[in-house]
Amino acid sequence: MRRVRVLLVADTHLGFDLPLRPRVERRRRGPDFFTNFECALAPALAGEVDLVVHGGDLLYRSKVRRELVYRAFEPLIRVAAAGVPVVVVPGNHERSAIPYPLLAAHPGIDILDRPRTLLLSVGAERVAIAGFPFQRDNVRDRFRRLLDDTGWRDAPAAVRLLCLHQTVEGARVGPVGYTFRSGADVIRARDIPAGFAAVLAGHIHRHQVLTTDLEGRSHAAPVLYPGSVERTSAAERNEAKGYLRLDLRGNENGGTLERWRFEELPTRPMIDLEIRADGLGPERLATRIRQALRKVDPDAVVRLAVSGRVESTAAEVLRAESLRAISPKTITLSLRRARGTSRSG
Numbered sequence: 180m181r182r183v184r185v186l187l188v189a190d191t192h193l194g195f196d197l198p199l200r201p202r203v204e205r206r207r208r209g210p211d212f213f214t215n216f217e218c219a220l221a222p223a224l225a226g227e228v229d230l231v232v233h234g235g236d237l238l239y240r241s242k243v244r245r246e247l248v249y250r251a252f253e254p255l256i257r258v259a260a261a262g263v264p265v266v267v268v269p270g271n272h273e274r275s276a277i278p279y280p281l282l283a284a285h286p287g288i289d290i291l292d293r294p295r296t297l298l299l300s301v302g303a304e305r306v307a308i309a310g311f312p313f314q315r316d317n318v319r320d321r322f323r324r325l326l327d328d329t330g331w332r333d334a335p336a337a338v339r340l341l342c343l344h345q346t347v348e349g350a351r352v353g354p355v356g357y358t359f360r361s362g363a364d365v366i367r368a369r370d371i372p373a374g375f376a377a378v379l380a381g382h383i384h385r386h387q388v389l390t391t392d393l394e395g396r397s398h399a400a401p402v403l404y405p406g407s408v409e410r411t412s413a414a415e416r417n418e419a420k421g422y423l424r425l426d427l428r429g430n431e432n433g434g435t436l437e438r439w440r441f442e443e444l445p446t447r448p449m450i451d452l453e454i455r456a457d458g459l460g461p462e463r464l465a466t467r468i469r470q471a472l473r474k475v476d477p478d479a480v481v482r483l484a485v486s487g488r489v490e491s492t493a494a495e496v497l498r499a500e501s502l503r504a505i506s507p508k509t510i511t512l513s514l515r516r517a518r519g520t521s522r523s524g
């Protein structure tokens with residue numbers, strides 16, 4: 180049987196830090212998300228894959244302006260127009276707000292807007308793609324029923340995929356590797372039945388592939404998270420960002436995942452700087468900040484924390500416009516309150 184090549188991208192969060200009419204001129208992170216989304220789809224436009232799955236959170240939040248929805252779907256429409264089918268799982272950021280009927284009107288784009296199973300002819304192979312949109316309430320207890328509602332068992336296909344935007348048991352996030360175990364929003368690994376080649380998932384922003392449950396028992400199918408295409412919070416600052424390429428082969432039991440490859444995307448470094456303000460007047464505080472910023476990567480996304488006692492005369496330096504004036508134009512700078520900060524005067 181023929182190989183089926185799938186490109187899995189998720190959590191693109193388009194619209195993040197991308198104001199329509201910015202009030203101040205500064206380097207935004209918004210374009211980075213679009214750039215990486217386009218980068219991730221390049222293999223599809225080059226004819227290197229047979230199917231593209233977007234695992235959800237296409238957009239950065241659920242209420243967005245219409246123009247952003249068009250911009251976000253435009254790269255997917257180009258992929259579909261090139262003859263590569265596209266499947267989208269609605270994430271928590273797009274459950275109802277997106278004008279899906281409009282976008283679903285494109286014959287090459289399918290949206291898992293309710294529990295259902297899509298049957299696609301991919302090359303010479305029949306591929307079944309089951310899934311449902313993000314479920315907020317107690318997906319743990321409702322998962323088996325939702326899966327049954329997709330009708331996946333009846334799909335006559337050599338490769339079956341399950342597409343989700345949810346947390347599966349064992350998924351890890353954050354700098355210290357917090358592990359999801361038993362919450363109402365966590366799907367039990369053992370509830371994923373045999374009969375799927377793989378589970379393609381969004382929602383967890385750290386790339387990972389889960390193959391065993393918390394007791395070490397093998398999953399019936401591997402769960403693959405490509406992770407987000409850019410960092411959406413400082414908790415992701417040490418994570419590689421990218422997308423996944425999967426090679427699947429059909430058989431009588433829903434097919435198998437022959438191999439997968441994580442393709443890393445370029446990201447700007449995310450850096451935390453801390454400056455102690457004790458006893459510094461405005462000029463010295465400004466100089467201290469300027470010197471610190473000069474040492475970091477000029478492309479960095481910097482979170483500046485000022486700790487200690489900020490002199491009343493120096494507080495002015497920490498205003499957004501003053502900070503912009505002393506920081507290199509290529510840096511994206513934000514101020515966060517450090518612990519133990521106090522102001523005198």
Ligand SMILES: [Mn+2]
Binds near residue numbers: 190235236382384
């Ligand atoms: Mn997300």
